[in-house]
Amino acid sequence: MTTDLVIEAEGLIKHFGETKALQGVDLSVARGTVLGVLGPNGAGKTTAVRILSTLLTPDGGHARVGGFDVVKDAERVRQTIGLTGQYASVDEDLTGRQNLQLIGVLLDLGKANARTRAAELLEWFDLTEAADRPAKTYSGGMRRRLDLAASLVGRPDVIFLDEPTTGLDPSKREDMWNVVRSLVDDGSTVLLTTQYLEEADALADEITVIDHGRVIAHDTPDGLKRIVGGQTLEVRPSDVSRLEETATILRQVSDGRTEEIRKGVLAVPVSDDQAMTATVARLAAAGIAVTELSLHLPSLDEVFFTLTGRTASEDDTTTTKEVAA
Amino acid sequence: MSTTTLDAQTPTSGRPSAPNAAAPRPTKRPFPLVRHSLALAKRSLIKTWRTPEALIDVTLQPIIFLVIFVYIFGGAVAGGTQEYLQFLLPGILAQTIAQGAIAIGVNLNTDLEKGIFDRFRSLPIPRSAPLVGAVSGDVVRYVIVTVSTFAIGYIMGFRITTDPLSAVAGCLLAILFALCLSWVSVFVGMKVRTSGAVQGIMFLVIMPLSFASNVFVPTSSLPSWMQTFVAWNPLTHLVASMRGLFLGTPLGNHVWWTLAWCVGLVVVFMPLALRAYRKKV
Numbered sequence: 047m048t049t050d051l052v053i054e055a056e057g058l059i060k061h062f063g064e065t066k067a068l069q070g071v072d073l074s075v076a077r078g079t080v081l082g083v084l085g086p087n088g089a090g091k092t093t094a095v096r097i098l099s100t101l102l103t104p105d106g107g108h109a110r111v112g113g114f115d116v117v118k119d120a121e122r123v124r125q126t127i128g129l130t131g132q133y134a135s136v137d138e139d140l141t142g143r144q145n146l147q148l149i150g151v152l153l154d155l156g157k158a159n160a161r162t163r164a165a166e167l168l169e170w171f172d173l174t175e176a177a178d179r180p181a182k183t184y185s186g187g188m189r190r191r192l193d194l195a196a197s198l199v200g201r202p203d204v205i206f207l208d209e210p211t212t213g214l215d216p217s218k219r220e221d222m223w224n225v226v227r228s229l230v231d232d233g234s235t236v237l238l239t240t241q242y243l244e245e246a247d248a249l250a251d252e253i254t255v256i257d258h259g260r261v262i263a264h265d266t267p268d269g270l271k272r273i274v275g276g277q278t279l280e281v282r283p284s285d286v287s288r289l290e291e292t293a294t295i296l297r298q299v300s301d302g303r304t305e306e307i308r309k310g311v312l313a314v315p316v317s318d319d320q321a322m323t324a325t326v327a328r329l330a331a332a333g334i335a336v337t338e339l340s341l342h343l344p345s346l347d348e349v350f351f352t353l354t355g356r357t358a359s360e361d362d363t364t365t366t367k368e369v370a371a
Numbered sequence: 372m373s374t375t376t377l378d379a380q381t382p383t384s385g386r387p388s389a390p391n392a393a394a395p396r397p398t399k400r401p402f403p404l405v406r407h408s409l410a411l412a413k414r415s416l417i418k419t420w421r422t423p424e425a426l427i428d429v430t431l432q433p434i435i436f437l438v439i440f441v442y443i444f445g446g447a448v449a450g451g452t453q454e455y456l457q458f459l460l461p462g463i464l465a466q467t468i469a470q471g472a473i474a475i476g477v478n479l480n481t482d483l484e485k486g487i488f489d490r491f492r493s494l495p496i497p498r499s500a501p502l503v504g505a506v507s508g509d510v511v512r513y514v515i516v517t518v519s520t521f522a523i524g525y526i527m528g529f530r531i532t533t534d535p536l537s538a539v540a541g542c543l544l545a546i547l548f549a550l551c552l553s554w555v556s557v558f559v560g561m562k563v564r565t566s567g568a569v570q571g572i573m574f575l576v577i578m579p580l581s582f583a584s585n586v587f588v589p590t591s592s593l594p595s596w597m598q599t600f601v602a603w604n605p606l607t608h609l610v611a612s613m614r615g616l617f618l619g620t621p622l623g624n625h626v627w628w629t630l631a632w633c634v635g636l637v638v639v640f641m642p643l644a645l646r647a648y649r650k651k652v
Binding site for chain 1 (some may be wrong): 403406407410413416417418421422485486487488489490491492493494495496500547
């Protein structure tokens with residue numbers, strides 16, 4: 047049985063002097079799906095994306111995108127892909143419209159088509175009003191949208207999104223997620239890197255976790271959550287004196303350990319989708335008012351702690367720095 | 372909501388069509404390097420237009436130099452300000468236009484720090500197009516230098532004594548030389564870490580070329596060991612060519628020497644610059 051793999055990388059190795067950015071990374075993404083590449087700063091995510099998008103040549107291993115080798119057939123790969131980097135790669139002195147038209151002309155759309163395509167994307171990304179202002183006047187969120195629009199000018203089959211929401215505030219992040227979802231609805235294949243399990247969970251069909259240039263886990267979001275222990279329910283009763291009673295209720299809905307993670311906030315691991323409603327019902331029955339009640343996916347730190355036995359940020363200062371330049 | 376309704380769902384946000392729905396793919400057209408470089412040259416022009424303050428160096432410097440040198444040294448060097456102005460203007464034009472070539476290396480060095488070159492390099496265009504485009508876009512800077520130098524020169528009393536056609540040829544030669552010299556600047560810009568270093572290194576290259584030449588003084592006044600350098604100095608030949616074309620002084624082989632230098636600079640530094648650019652991570 048063969049699956050239609052649009053991105054396949056095997057044993058990618060890349061060193062920058064002493065820094066071993068990638069030490070044999072395998073990645074595969076099936077057509078029309080989203081792969082989330084999850085890892086902390088310096089894990090090698092950006093390096094992997096730069097190799098797959100032909101900006102870097104690997105020191106070892108090989109990769110094919112859209113059926114073309116990223117080294118031998120780099121030109122063909124470039125016709126297939128759209129790349130949105132970690133740092134918005136738009137020309138700040140050009141207007142949004144000029145940026146998109148330039149890309150269109152460079153992609154040989156022809157002047158008229160480049161103009162139409164630019165207008166279409168500006169409208170789609172809610173940038174029409176700002177279209178004729180230099181990009182340097184744009185807010186961070188607008189710049190990201192323009193950057194993403196720029197990578198879509200050529201209607202690429204494969205889209206690389208390198209930390210598309212880093213630095214965006216939560217509401218803007220949600221917008222970006224919706225954009226990614228509609229890209230996939232249109233049939234695009236997406237590889238996105240992220241530092242947030244929440245983001246990978248929201249968007250990806252499969253998740254590859256990278257650490258220190260190595261793949262340490264590959265699974266579906268559900269599979270990964272099973273490994274790292276699902277979600278955490280956090281409750282803050284309005285009346286601190288009822289903390290004990292609240293803890294008793296939480297013990298009834300979960301068999302995990304109840305902890306007071308911050309002053310007056312209890313947390314308990316839950317694996318069951320019903321836990322939230324059950325908790326709400328029991329709290330209401332006991333007449334306990336709460337000021338905070340939320341479900342959290344494990345943070346990247348927790349994922350890493352489970353997978354590697356240490357936290358992701360622990361060694362940030364001592365070892366690799368993400369090679370982004 | 373059932374799956375079928377999801378499938379049939381149109382964008383709910385009121386946005387028009389989907390951003391990336393399939394459509395005819397772009398077709399290949401001939402002469403990609405020329406077309407793409409031109410498109411990217413236009414980008415440089417828009418940037419220049421948007422940041423006119425970046426032109427201050429090339430517009431004000433010839434004015435300041437002309438005024439200072441003509442009125443301070445004119446009497447001593449050439450026995451009169453008018454004579455010295457005639458002698459100096461082609462030299463100042465050559466010096467400023469050569470210094471104008473520094474900017475491209477500095478700009479490209481800063482550009483590379485930003486993400487925009489990643490974008491270009493991920494597009495199916497010739498890898499050299501962004502550099503060739505940036506260099507060609509700089510023609511406008513050089514034209515502005517030429518026009519502003521001539522403008523102040525004319526106000527001060529400079530006059531072309533040959534014919535307009537020769538004068539234009541002289542200007543074009545200077546612009547061509549600057550374009551070729553740009554590749555040295557681009558090469559340094561690709562090799563060096565900071566834009567400040569590009570500026571510093573290029574200044575160290577241009578400075579001796581400007582002063583150990585016929586720009587400010589007749590070469591006969593220089594010590595003989597320096598005359599050897601002066602005789603090889605491309606600026607000497609460029610300035611002698613311009614004096615010939617503007618003022619009718621003997622042209623000799625100076626135009627040929629200048630053109631030979633142009634070819635030499637491009638042949639050596641363009642491949643080096645492109646190689647450095649490709650290697651730049």
